[in-house]
Amino acid sequence: MLFDGRRLRALTVVDAFTRKALAIDVDQGIKGEHIAAAIRWIAVIRGAPRTIRVDNGQEFNLKALDHWTYENGATLEFSQQGKPTENAFVGSFKAHWFRSLADARGKIEACWWDYTETCSHTLLGWLTPVEYTGAALRLAQNERRFPTPGWMRNRGTLSLRLVDRPSFFVVDAEGSKLCPSFV
Incomplete structure (x- = not known):
């Protein structure tokens, strides 16, 4: 929240396989156009995802996103109503005040x-997302397989979530570990 009382929202995009934070868009309101633009940008940089996992917010029920997934052969998965932990790769951003929208964006992007760079994750064998991506690529080249084979179902999956009241904390995929940046 800003000091003047205005609320902020954050669109977060995480690669469900590597847990890499691919994009974050912080604004006073996130519209469908923000979501579609983020997906298009990521698809240009990394290739189109096979699956896009989203919350049930009205922002995700938009024709442009549905059309994009159809045109690119991707699947759009919605989390079940009342099951916020289904899309828990992106955690809580709560209870912090920011001086301005620019202040919020800078601090949240730093978080x-x-x-992505320094917080280790239990599901990645206590590696950071960057370390895990490197290890997965090396194993794939050397042994033609990826680490943690049971988790392969998440390859090519983006996890998108809208978060109210941004602050400095991110919860890992199991919801058990906070990664504070600026305490």
Whole structure:
């Protein structure tokens, strides 16, 4: 929340396989156009995802996103109503005040960099997302397989979530570990 009382929302995009934070868009309101633009940008940089997992917010029920997934052969998965932990790769951003929208964006983006570069994750064998991606690529080249074979179902899956009241904390996929950036 800003000091003047205005609320913020954050669109977060995480690669469900590597847990890499791919994008974060912080604004006073996130519209469908923000979501479609984020997906298009990620598809240009990394290729189209096979699955896009989203919350049940009205922002995700938009024709542009549905059309994009159809045109690119992707599947759109909605989490079940009342089951917020189904899409728990992106955690809580709560209870912090920011001086301005620019202040919020800068600090939250720094937190996301920290989440991807320095926070280890239990499901990644206590590696950071960057370390895990490197290890997965090396194993794939050397042994033609990826680490943690049971988790392969998440390859090619993006997890999108809208978060109210942004602050500095990100929860890992199991919801058990906070990665504070600026405490």
